[in-house]
Amino acid sequence: MPVRTSNTQRRTGRNALYAPVMDQRPVFPAWHAAPPDAFTPDRELVQRWLDAYVRAWKSYDATEIADLWTEDAVWLYPFEARARGRTGITAAWLAEKHLFEPGTYDAAYEPIAVDGSLVVTHGRTLFFDPDTGVTRAEFDNVWVLRFAPDGRCTEFHEWYAGLPEHDPTRAIPDKGDASI
DSSP: OOEEEOOOBOOOGGGGGSOOBOOEEEOOOGGGSOOTTOOOOOHHHHHHHHHHHHHHHHHOOHHHHHTTEEEEEEEEETTEEEEEHHHHHHHHHHTTGGGOOTTSEEEEEEEEEEETTEEEEEEEEEEEOTTTOOEEEEEEEEEEEEEOTTSOEEEEEEEEEEOGGGOGGGOOOOTTOTTO
């Protein structure tokens, strides 16, 4: 992603020994702007799609998965496209089927905002121990979506985070740690 940079500014006084300061600001990705022909869905359409998404994830049925997406849909993670097109998204999804044992996971999602063509959803995903049913991992999900008039998703932007105790690499530092 390009970064806008202003003219170099020189520090003065006691900071004069430091390198020049660049006034850098991030540039937002192009998908923030709605296409001119953007469709505005209602919450009911979005909820039906979210429910169908969960059913498709639990079934791993290729037709159910493909039916969620337009031919030119894009599935984005932060900073990159994960898959493009209905066929590509379906293939990427099915490639992960071996990671999910039936009956050991569930999810629920709901739309929390519709602003023109952009939809923001929030959801929770749980993974269970197959023997005890105890939750092994929990994820908090935020998605930004766009839809076609037929109810299929055209853009799927996904962000998620797991509970720190389920993923030690994401642990929250001890508040008593003076090095923070």
